[in-house]
Amino acid sequence: MAKAKRARIQDVAEKAGVSTMTVSRVMSKDTKVSAAKTALVMEAVKALNYRPNVAARRLAGSQSFLIGLLYFDLDTSYVSKFLLRGLKSCRATGHHLVADEVDDDIEKSIVAVKDLIEVTQVDGIILLPPVCDIPEVLTALKEANIPFVRIAPDSQLNLSPYICMDDYQAGFDITELLIKQGHSKIGHIIGNPNQGASRLRYQGYLDALRSNQINVPPAYIEQGMFTYNSGLDAAKKMLALKDKPTAIFAANDEMAAAVISAAHMNQLMVPEQLSVAGFDDGHLATTVTPHLTTIRQPIQEMAALAIELLASKKFADASKVNSREFRHVLDFEIVERDSSQVI
Amino acid sequence: MAKAKRARIQDVAEKAGVSTMTVSRVMSKDTKVSAAKTALVMEAVKALNYRPNVAARRLAGSQSFLIGLLYFDLDTSYVSKFLLRGLKSCRATGHHLVADEVDDDIEKSIVAVKDLIEVTQVDGIILLPPVCDIPEVLTALKEANIPFVRIAPDSQLNLSPYICMDDYQAGFDITELLIKQGHSKIGHIIGNPNQGASRLRYQGYLDALRSNQINVPPAYIEQGMFTYNSGLDAAKKMLALKDKPTAIFAANDEMAAAVISAAHMNQLMVPEQLSVAGFDDGHLATTVTPHLTTIRQPIQEMAALAIELLASKKFADASKVNSREFRHVLDFEIVERDSSQVI
DNA sequence: AAATAAAATGATATCGCTAACAATCCTTGT
DNA sequence: ACAAGGATTGTTAGCGATATCATTTTATTT
Numbered sequence: 001m002a003k004a005k006r007a008r009i010q011d012v013a014e015k016a017g018v019s020t021m022t023v024s025r026v027m028s029k030d031t032k033v034s035a036a037k038t039a040l041v042m043e044a045v046k047a048l049n050y051r052p053n054v055a056a057r058r059l060a061g062s063q064s065f066l067i068g069l070l071y072f073d074l075d076t077s078y079v080s081k082f083l084l085r086g087l088k089s090c091r092a093t094g095h096h097l098v099a100d101e102v103d104d105d106i107e108k109s110i111v112a113v114k115d116l117i118e119v120t121q122v123d124g125i126i127l128l129p130p131v132c133d134i135p136e137v138l139t140a141l142k143e144a145n146i147p148f149v150r151i152a153p154d155s156q157l158n159l160s161p162y163i164c165m166d167d168y169q170a171g172f173d174i175t176e177l178l179i180k181q182g183h184s185k186i187g188h189i190i191g192n193p194n195q196g197a198s199r200l201r202y203q204g205y206l207d208a209l210r211s212n213q214i215n216v217p218p219a220y221i222e223q224g225m226f227t228y229n230s231g232l233d234a235a236k237k238m239l240a241l242k243d244k245p246t247a248i249f250a251a252n253d254e255m256a257a258a259v260i261s262a263a264h265m266n267q268l269m270v271p272e273q274l275s276v277a278g279f280d281d282g283h284l285a286t287t288v289t290p291h292l293t294t295i296r297q298p299i300q301e302m303a304a305l306a307i308e309l310l311a312s313k314k315f316a317d318a319s320k321v322n323s324r325e326f327r328h329v330l331d332f333e334i335v336e337r338d339s340s341q342v343i
Numbered sequence: 344m345a346k347a348k349r350a351r352i353q354d355v356a357e358k359a360g361v362s363t364m365t366v367s368r369v370m371s372k373d374t375k376v377s378a379a380k381t382a383l384v385m386e387a388v389k390a391l392n393y394r395p396n397v398a399a400r401r402l403a404g405s406q407s408f409l410i411g412l413l414y415f416d417l418d419t420s421y422v423s424k425f426l427l428r429g430l431k432s433c434r435a436t437g438h439h440l441v442a443d444e445v446d447d448d449i450e451k452s453i454v455a456v457k458d459l460i461e462v463t464q465v466d467g468i469i470l471l472p473p474v475c476d477i478p479e480v481l482t483a484l485k486e487a488n489i490p491f492v493r494i495a496p497d498s499q500l501n502l503s504p505y506i507c508m509d510d511y512q513a514g515f516d517i518t519e520l521l522i523k524q525g526h527s528k529i530g531h532i533i534g535n536p537n538q539g540a541s542r543l544r545y546q547g548y549l550d551a552l553r554s555n556q557i558n559v560p561p562a563y564i565e566q567g568m569f570t571y572n573s574g575l576d577a578a579k580k581m582l583a584l585k586d587k588p589t590a591i592f593a594a595n596d597e598m599a600a601a602v603i604s605a606a607h608m609n610q611l612m613v614p615e616q617l618s619v620a621g622f623d624d625g626h627l628a629t630t631v632t633p634h635l636t637t638i639r640q641p642i643q644e645m646a647a648l649a650i651e652l653l654a655s656k657k658f659a660d661a662s663k664v665n666s667r668e669f670r671h672v673l674d675f676e677i678v679e680r681d682s683s684q685v686i
Numbered sequence: 687a688a689a690t691a692a693a694a695t696g697a698t699a700t701c702g703c704t705a706a707c708a709a710t711c712c713t714t715g716t
Numbered sequence: 717a718c719a720a721g722g723a724t725t726g727t728t729a730g731c732g733a734t735a736t737c738a739t740t741t742t743a744t745t746t
Contacts, residue, residue: 008732019696024734034694051462055407056732058398059701063734080423083430087442091463096439099430119394120434228630254630261632264607287571287597289604351702362726367704377724399702402731 007048016044027052054094067310068122069099070113070131077282078299079128082151085303086126093311098122102131110140117144124148124310130194132162149306154196161309161326163302167197170295170332171204174277175249177293177334179212182343183247183275187220189234189259191251191279195226201251201279220245224255231255235262239274246274246343253278257288260339275340281333290338298330305330350391359387370395397437410653411465412442413456413474420625421642422471425494428646429469436654441465445474453483460487467491467653473537475505492649497539504652504669506645510540513638513675514547517620518592520636520677522555525686526590526618530563532577532602534594534622538569544594544622563588567598574598578605582617589617589686596621600631603682618683624676633681641673648673 009027013020018037025033026041033041044050054065069086071079083099090097098120102109109131116122124147131137132150138159141148150162178186188205191198202221209216219241222234231250238245239262250256256278263274270276270290278285281296305328352370356363361380368376369384376384387393397408412429414422426442433440441463445452452474459465467490474480475493481502484491493505521529531548534541545564552559562584565577574593581588582605593599599621606617613619613633621628624639648671 009734010732020733021696021735022694025695028734032694037695053402053732055398055401056701057734059396059402059703060732060734061701064398077423080420080426083423083426084442084444087440091441091443097430098434099427100434101427228632232632257630258632261604261607264604265632267610287600289571289575289601289608352704353702363702364704364727365725368725371704375723380725396702399731400704402701402733403703403705404731405705 006053007050009050009052011048012041012044012050015048016040052094057094064121064123065093065095066120066122067095067097067307068116068120068125069097069128070102070116070125070137071099071128072102072131077284078280078297081282081299082128082303085300086307089304089307090311093307095123095307095311097307102134102137106134106136109134109137113137113140114144117146122146126306126310127151127153129153129197130192133194133196147310149309151302151306152195152197154199157327161328163305163309163328163330165298165302165330165332167200168204168207170279170334171201171249171251172208173204173334174279174293174295175205175208176212177336178247178249178275178277178340179208179214181247181275181340183245184214185220185243185245185247186214186216187222187238187245187248189222189224189231189238189248189250189255191224191255192226193223198226198251205249216245217243224251226252226254228254228258231258232262235259236265239263239266239268244274247277247340248274249277249279251279253280253282253284253292253294256292256294256339257284260288260290271339271341275343277340281335285335285337288339292335293337293340294335296333296335298332301330349396350393352393352395354391355384355387355393358391359383395437400437407464407466408436408438409463409465410438410440410650411459411463411468412440412471413445413459413468413480414442414471415445415474420627421623421640424625424642425471425646428643429650432647432650433654436650438466438650438654440650445477445480449477449479452477452480456480456483457487460489465489469649469653470494470496472496472540473535476537476539490653492652494645494649495538495540497542500670504671506648506652506671506673508641508645508673508675510543511547511550513622513677514544514592514594515551516547516677517622517636517638518548518551519555520679521590521592521618521620521683522551522557524590524618524683526588527555527557528563528586528588528590529557529559530565530581530588530591532565532567532574532581532591532593532598534567534598535569536566541569541594548592559588560586567594569595569597571597571601574601575605578602579608582606582609582611587617590620590683591617592620592622594622596623596625596627596635596637599635599637599682600627603631603633614682614684618686620683624678628678628680631682635678636680636683637678639676639678641675644673 009020009023013023023041026038086097100112127150129152132153133155148160152164153162190202224230224234248259256276259276260270263270268274278292278294281294285292285294352363352366356366366384369381429440443455470493472495475496476498495507496505533545567573567577591602599619602619603613606613611617621635621637624637628635628637
């Protein structure tokens with residue numbers, strides 16, 4: 001059988017009995033087209049399995065169908081998960097993802113941003129934490145007047161649309177889970193202060209304790225950096241206390257994994273002698289033994305939504321950006337596994 | 344200052360005093376252009392900071408500037424590392440990466456492949472292990488006559504260009520490192536048999552033992568699946584032996600991490616009582632305690648090279664594909680850290 | 687119902703590049 | 717030295733969509 005050539009906009013126009021412009025308008029959902037013609041066009045599109053040629057659209061139009069993604073630390077499952085899902089979503093809308101790493105050097109970061117905008121000519125940019133809170137980057141973005149979405153931002157919440165989850169509530173809930181399991185000596189390892197989520201999770205922890213009339217000594221609270229090693233140091237200190245906690249909530253899985261290691265080094269059984277809770281539910285959560293009780297972050301959903309927002313043309317008018325519509329708080333989920341238990 | 348518009352091919356042509364076609368030819372390194380004109384053009388390109396408009400190239404030409412990437416398991420640092428680096432390389436050549444997951448369902452995989460070729464119209468495809476050894480996928484690719492590069496393939500090595508490292512030698516070397524450290528009771532956890540690398544690493548291990556006149560009981564060799572849990576099971580069995588090994592070489596870091604956990608459960612100190620070696624040198628290698636002695640896989644280099652090969656037009660003629668030129672064995676590196684030591 | 691405004695639709699030029707072919711310019715062999 | 721033949725360079729015509737503006741249709745006002 002002869003391979004059917006891919007349908008062009010003209011084929012659709014002919015089949016539907018309208019002009020190519022009408023088809024174009026229907027495809028980009030932009031301008032108003034009468035319901036009747038829209039239906040005709042949609043029918044033809046379906047019949048011919050038409051999908052616009054992205055290259056042609058890019059050449060002719062003002063969109064580039066490119067979305068930039070700025071991340072900080074490559075080596076987190078957070079980034080790769082986001083990326084994979086983002087890539088998939090992009091495929092559906094005909095967009096492409098251009099990922100770029102930003103480092104500690106602010107100057108270079110600004111250059112990277114400008115390059116994305118001017119050379120690569122992206123239609124929009126996604127900022128992952130903690131990049132989403134670097135003031136200079138935000139300023140550059142604003143000046144360029146380019147649409148951008150931030151993921152879990154911590155500051156200047158009115159500056160742009162953003163997507164996040166309720167880190168405070170999650171911190172609260174998982175702490176309360178430990179309390180319900182009979183724990184009152186609950187320690188916490190705070191996440192990297194360069195991310196707002198750390199503060200929120202910590203606050204949730206504190207408030208859960210307070211609302212259950214539980215007091216803990218200051219030594220039950222340690223500062224971590226979201227890395228395994230920082231978690232290990234924190235856990236060692238905490239487990240060296242005469243009056244050890246019976247449960248530790250770490251602000252991410254990686255530090256929680258470190259807590260388990262530290263417990264083992266101290267001949268403590270998890271969860272029998274020490275309950276551990278993490279945060280993220282990444283690969284690591286089921287990689288360590290025992291599997292982690294943790295919070296599932298909706299990373300994939302965030303990625304999909306971010307692409308969707310940027311791909312929709314709602315952003316074209318940058319002034320609408322502050323509207324309620326552009327603040328998205330996605331649901332999280334408590335995942336109860338084997339690293340915590342009733343005492 | 345007024346922002347300079349991006350230079351077009353015509354601008355370059357005028358500046359260099361040649362026709363646009365000559366510029367086009369220089370840019371795509373395709374046909375022969377005299378050295379004199381090439382120099383002229385290059386000069387103009389540099390002066391104007393010209394970079395071809397990818398959308399226009401795609402529309403006019405026969406290339407799509409899209410490269411497909413087929414992977415199996417998302418959740419490995421292998422895939423995400425490859426992906427990130429691939430994305431970066433693509434940016435340099437103006438290509439884009441379209442990633443697609445393939446699962447156990449062969450039927451669906453074939454559809455995914457055909458879709459990549461026919462709908463997305465990629466110029467070439469990269470196959471990560473173990474996808475690179477699924478016969479049906481290979482057949483589909485061959486039939487479509489589309490260029491593809493395989494990473495660490497295990498079978499039909501003449502079928503396509505490929506990139507790999509010497510897994511056998513790496514297995515040999517790291518085993519010999521343990522031997523040099525005074526170990527003779529060395530266990531091995533074999534990797535997932537769906538990947539050829541597992542067999543090669545295993546064989547390297549065996550041959551290193553043999554060439555040092557070392558015999559080990561069969562119980563020192565366990566089958567793993569590259570997952571943490573499989574490694575844990577294997578390690579538990581091995582450490583339950585009356586005559587335990589003093590060193591274990593696991594075929595990847597994830598299983599090596601599991602070995603460390605198992606050791607801790609058995610109150611064994613690493614590396615004092617048990618040396619552990621892994622393979623990959625991913626994030627995990629420095630995430631566990633103690634840090635892993637392991638083999639650094641040149642994943643990033645593999646990604647860069649794969650993109651480079653596919654982006655070059657050398658593949659246009661699919662018949663040249665078998666030449667020596669298209670077999671690349673990259674260097675690995677032994678990384679000696681704290682999980683192994685002299686006894 | 688006529689005049690006017692507003693909305694929907696269509697015609698055409700063009701985006702920046704390369705394919706395909708035409709027109710040159712050198713080589714050579716004799 | 718001249719023609720044949722190969723290598724290099726140029727000309728022209730789209731690729732498939734959208735922007736822009738012109739035109740037609742429909743709604744609104746008086």
